[in-house]
Amino acid sequence: MTLLSVKNLRVTFDTEAGKVEAVRGVSFSLGRERLGIVGESGSGKTMTGRSVLRLIRPPGRIEAEEMRFDGIDLMAASERQMRALRGQRIAMVMQDPKYSLNPVMKIGAQLTEGLRLRDGMSAKAARLKAIEALEAVQIRGPERVMEAYPHELSGGMGQRVMIAMMLIPNPDLLIADEPTSALDVTVQAEVLSILDGLVRDRGMGLIFISHDLRLVGRFCDRVLVMYKGRVVEELEAKNLMNATHPYTQGLLNCLPRIGGNRSPLPGLDRAAEWAE
Amino acid sequence: MTVVPDTPAPPFRLPRPIRLIGGTALSLAITILGLLLVTFIIGRVVPIDPVLAIIGERATTEQYEATRIALGLDEPMWKQFAIYVGDAVQGDLGQSLRTRREVSEDIIRYFPATLELATIATLFGVLVGVPAGVLAATRPGTWVDQIVRIVGLMGYSMPVFWLGLLALLIFYGILGWVGGPGRLDAGFSMMFELDVPQRTGMILIDTALAGEWAMFRNALSHIVLPSAVLGYTSMAYISRMTRSFMMNELGQEYITTARVKGMPEWRVVWVHALKNVMVPLITVIALSYAYLLEGSVLTETIFAWPGLGSYITDALFAADMPAVLGGTVVVGVVFVTLNMASDLLYRLVDPRAR
Ligand SMILES: Nc1ncnc2c1ncn2[C@@H]1O[C@H](COP(=O)(O)OP(=O)(O)OP(=O)(O)O)[C@@H](O)[C@H]1O
Ligand SMILES: [Mg+2]
Numbered sequence: 001m002t003l004l005s006v007k008n009l010r011v012t013f014d015t016e017a018g019k020v021e022a023v024r025g026v027s028f029s030l031g032r033e034r035l036g037i038v039g040e041s042g043s044g045k046t047m048t049g050r051s052v053l054r055l056i057r058p059p060g061r062i063e064a065e066e067m068r069f070d071g072i073d074l075m076a077a078s079e080r081q082m083r084a085l086r087g088q089r090i091a092m093v094m095q096d097p098k099y100s101l102n103p104v105m106k107i108g109a110q111l112t113e114g115l116r117l118r119d120g121m122s123a124k125a126a127r128l129k130a131i132e133a134l135e136a137v138q139i140r141g142p143e144r145v146m147e148a149y150p151h152e153l154s155g156g157m158g159q160r161v162m163i164a165m166m167l168i169p170n171p172d173l174l175i176a177d178e179p180t181s182a183l184d185v186t187v188q189a190e191v192l193s194i195l196d197g198l199v200r201d202r203g204m205g206l207i208f209i210s211h212d213l214r215l216v217g218r219f220c221d222r223v224l225v226m227y228k229g230r231v232v233e234e235l236e237a238k239n240l241m242n243a244t245h246p247y248t249q250g251l252l253n254c255l256p257r258i259g260g261n262r263s264p265l266p267g268l269d270r271a272a273e274w275a276e
Numbered sequence: 277m278t279v280v281p282d283t284p285a286p287p288f289r290l291p292r293p294i295r296l297i298g299g300t301a302l303s304l305a306i307t308i309l310g311l312l313l314v315t316f317i318i319g320r321v322v323p324i325d326p327v328l329a330i331i332g333e334r335a336t337t338e339q340y341e342a343t344r345i346a347l348g349l350d351e352p353m354w355k356q357f358a359i360y361v362g363d364a365v366q367g368d369l370g371q372s373l374r375t376r377r378e379v380s381e382d383i384i385r386y387f388p389a390t391l392e393l394a395t396i397a398t399l400f401g402v403l404v405g406v407p408a409g410v411l412a413a414t415r416p417g418t419w420v421d422q423i424v425r426i427v428g429l430m431g432y433s434m435p436v437f438w439l440g441l442l443a444l445l446i447f448y449g450i451l452g453w454v455g456g457p458g459r460l461d462a463g464f465s466m467m468f469e470l471d472v473p474q475r476t477g478m479i480l481i482d483t484a485l486a487g488e489w490a491m492f493r494n495a496l497s498h499i500v501l502p503s504a505v506l507g508y509t510s511m512a513y514i515s516r517m518t519r520s521f522m523m524n525e526l527g528q529e530y531i532t533t534a535r536v537k538g539m540p541e542w543r544v545v546w547v548h549a550l551k552n553v554m555v556p557l558i559t560v561i562a563l564s565y566a567y568l569l570e571g572s573v574l575t576e577t578i579f580a581w582p583g584l585g586s587y588i589t590d591a592l593f594a595a596d597m598p599a600v601l602g603g604t605v606v607v608g609v610v611f612v613t614l615n616m617a618s619d620l621l622y623r624l625v626d627p628r629a630r
Pocket of ligand 2: 046177
C-alpha cells in the first residue's frame with residue numbers, strides 16, 4: 001500500500017549566479033517500508049527529503065507532477081494543512097544536530113514544545129514523555145540531558161536527541177537524514193532496531209538517507225541511488241552490493257574493505273551522461 | 277608495578293556567579309583607574325593654570341603659593357595622582373570654577389535628567405525598533421520592509437536639531453499636545469523643588485513615589501518629545517541591526533527543525549529566532565543606551581533640558597576644567613558600567629558564553 005508517491009519532483013534555486021537545479025525530476029513511491037537514499041555529497045538527498053515537508057526556503061522552489069501522502073495532495077495543500085502534517089504525521093530527523101538544535105534553548109524545552117503547544121499536554125506529562133523518548137534512544141541520565149543546552153552534548157548524543165524529538169509524535173512517515181553517522185556501532189544498532197520496530201509493528205514509512213552504502217544495503221528494503229539531482233538507479237537493497245550501474249559501482253568501490261588490499265581508494269568516475 | 281598517580285584534588289574554586297561578578301568588578305576597577313589617569317594627565321597638560329583659575333590674575337605671589345600648596349601641586353606627580361584617585365573614589369571630583377559648587381554635587385543635579393531622558397528614549401527605541409526589525413526581516417522586499425528601511429534611514433540622516441525644532445513647532449506650538457521645553461511647567465517646577473522629596477532626581481519616579489500625579493502627567497508631557505526625538509535615532513539603529521540579525525538567524529538550520537516540528541510561524545520567529553537574536557542585540561542596545569547617557573547636547577539645548585551634555589558643554593566653554601574632567605569621569609564610569617552589565621546579561625542569555 002502506498003504511503004507516499006512522488007512524481008517528477010524538481011527543486012530549483014534561483015540565485016544571482018543563475019539557476020541551481022538541486023533535484024531534477026525524482027520519482028519514487030514508498031509503502032510502509034524502509035527506503036534508502038544514497039549518493040555523494042550535493043546529489044540532492046536532503047532537498048528531496050525536505051520537499052516532502054514542503055520546507056525548501058526561498059529562493060528555492062518545489063515543482064512536482066504529483067506528491068501525495070496518504071491520499072493528501074501535498075502540492076495543493078494549504079500552509080495550514082502542511083503545518084498540521086509536520087511534526088505530527090511526517091517528521092524529519094535533521095542531518096547535523098550541531099546546527100539543527102536551537103543553541104539557546106534547553107533540550108527539554110525543545111523536546112516538549114510540540115506536546116505542550118499542539119497537544120496541550122501539561123508540563124509534567126510532557127516532561128515524562130520526553131524522558132521516555134530519551135531513554136528509548138539509549139540515553140542514560142535523561143533528566144540531566146533535559147536540562148542541558150545543545151553545545152553541551154556530544155555529536156552522537158545530539159543525534160539521539162534529534163531522533164527522540166522526531167519520534168515523540170509517532171509519525172506515519174519518518175525522513176531520517178544521516179541519523180546514525182555519529183553513533184558508535186552498538187548504539188547505532190540499537191537505534192536502527194527501534195526504527196525497524198516502528199516500520200514493522202506500527203507500519204511507519206521510513207526514508208533513510210545515508211552515505212553508508214553497506215549500512216543501507218543491510219538495513220533498507222529498497223534503495224535509490226542519486227547523482228546530481230537525479231535517481232540514476234533504483235534497486236532492491238539486497239542487490240546493492242551487486243549493482244550494475246557504473247556510478248553505483250563507483251560508490252561501492254569507494255568503500256574501504258576490512259582486510260582488503262591497501263591500495264589507494266579509486267577516484268569516483270563521473271560520466272556526464274548519467275546525469276542526463 | 278606501575279604506580280597510577282592519584283588524580284589531583286580539584287583546585288578550590290569560588291562558585292561561578294561570584295567568580296563572574298568578581299572578575300567583572302576587577303576589570304571595572306582597572307578600567308576606571310585608567311580613565312582617571314587619562315583625565316589626570318589631561319588636567320596637567322592643558323594650558324590652564326589651575327591656581328590662577330581659582331585665585332584670579334591679580335593675586336599676590338604669596339596667595340599663589342598658598343593656593344598651590346593647598347591644591348597639593350607641590351607634591352610629586354605620582355602623589356598628586358594618588359590623591360586624585362583617592363578623592364575621586366570618595367566622590368570628590370573637585371570644585372567647579374563656574375558654579376562654585378562641588379562637581380559631584382552638580383552632577384547629582386544634572387545626571388538624573390539625562391538618565392531619565394535616555395532611559396525613556398531607549399525604551400522607545402527597543403519597543404519600536406525590535407518589532408519593526410523583526411517584521412522587516414520576515415517580509416524582506418515587501419512594503420513593510422521598505423517602510424521600516426526608509427523610516428530608519430530618515431532617523432540616520434535627519435539632523436537632530438532640525439527634527440527637534442520641527443517636533444516642538446508642530447506638537448507644542450501648533451497642536452499643543454505636549455509640554456514645551458524644560459522638564460516641567462514653570463509652576464510645577466517650583467513645586468517640585470520645594471514639595472517633592474527628591475529621592476532619585478528623576479521627576480517621573482519622584483512624583484510617582486510621592487503620589488503627585490498631576491505633576492507626573494506634566495513631566496510626562498514634557499519628556500515625550502525629547503525622548504521621542506532621541507529614541508528615533510536609537511530606534512533607527514536598533515531596527516536595522518535587528519533586521520540583519522534576524523535575517524541571519526532565520527537562515528539557520530534550527531529554524532527548519534522548528535518548522536519540521538510543525539511549530540506555527542509566530543513561534544518560529546518570535547521565540548526560536550528572537551531568543552538567538554537577543555544575544556548580539558543586547559550589545560547593540562547597551563551601546564545605544566550608553567551613547568544617550570553621555571547626554572545629547574543638541575537635544576538638551578533645544579528642549580532646555582538640564583542634563584549632563586549641556587553641563588559638560590557649558591563647562592567646556594567656561595574653561596572650567598574640574599567640571600569638564602569630573603563630567604568626563606562620570607560619563608566614562610557610566611559607559612564602562614553599562615558595558616559590563618551588558619556583558620553579564622549576554623552570558624545570561626547565551627548559554628555558550630557561560
Ligand atoms: N540555498 C541554496 N542555494 C543554491 N543552491 C543550493 C541551496 N541549498 C542547496 N543547494 C544545492 O542543492 C544541492 C543538493 O543539496 P543537498 O543538501 O540536497 O545535498 P545532499 O545530497 O543532502 O548532500 P550531503 O550528503 O552533503 O548532505 C547542492 O548541490 C547545493 O548546491
Ligand atoms: Mg544532506
